C-alpha cells in the first residue's frame with residue numbers, strides 16, 4: 001500500500017518515472033527501462049548444474065529463468081524492491097512481463113504453484129513475492145494457480161552466505177504438501193515459481209516432497225538465476 005503514496009521515482013536511479021502507467025515505466029525511468037530490455041536469460045550451461053541436482057527425482061524436471069542475475073543491475077533493484085520494500089504490485093508486474101517472453105510455457109504446464117514463505121516470514125512481509133509472480137504468470141498463461149498446495153513447515157534462515165551443502169541442509173524437509181491438494185497435482189505438469197534460483201537447494205527439497213503427488217513433470221521457473229555468492 002505504501003507504494004501508492006510514494007512519488008514516482010525510478011527505483012534504480014531515482015530519476016522521475018511516469019505516473020499512473022500500469023507498466024514497468026511506473027517503476028523505472030526511460031534509461032533504466034532501456035537497461036531492463038537488454039537483460040539476457042541465463043546461458044544453458046548456467047542452469048545445467050541445477051538441473052543435474054534434480055536428476056534423482058522420480059519425474060522429468062526442467063529449470064527455467066527469465067534473466068541472469070547481475071549484481072548492481074536494474075534487475076537487482078527490481079528484486080530488492082519487491083522483496084524487501086513493500087512493493088507486491090511490482091512482483092505482480094514482473095509476472096506479466098515474463099509471461100510475454102515465456103508464453104510458450106503455456107504449452108507444457110497445467111498447474112502453477114509458488115515457492116511458499118513460512119507463515120512468520122509471510123506475517124513480517126505481508127505478502128509472498130513468489131506468489132505474486134506466480135499468480136500473475138498463471139493469469140497471463142490461463143493456467144490453474146494453487147497457492148496453498150505446498151507449505152513451508154519451518155522458518156528457514158536466509159540462504160545468503162551459505163555453501164551448497166549448507167543450503168541443502170537448511171531446506172531439507174522444509175516443505176510439505178497439503179493433503180487435500182495431492183489429488184489435484186497427480187499426473188499434472190507443474191510449474192513451481194520462485195523469485196531467484198541460486199543453487200537449486202529449494203527446488204530439490206520441494207521436488208522430493210512433490211514426489212508424493214506423482215506429477216507428470218515439474219518445471220521450476222524463476223525471475224532470475226543467480227550465481228552462488230552473487
Ligand SMILES: [Zn+2]
Nearest residue numbers: 010013029032
Ligand atoms: Zn532510472
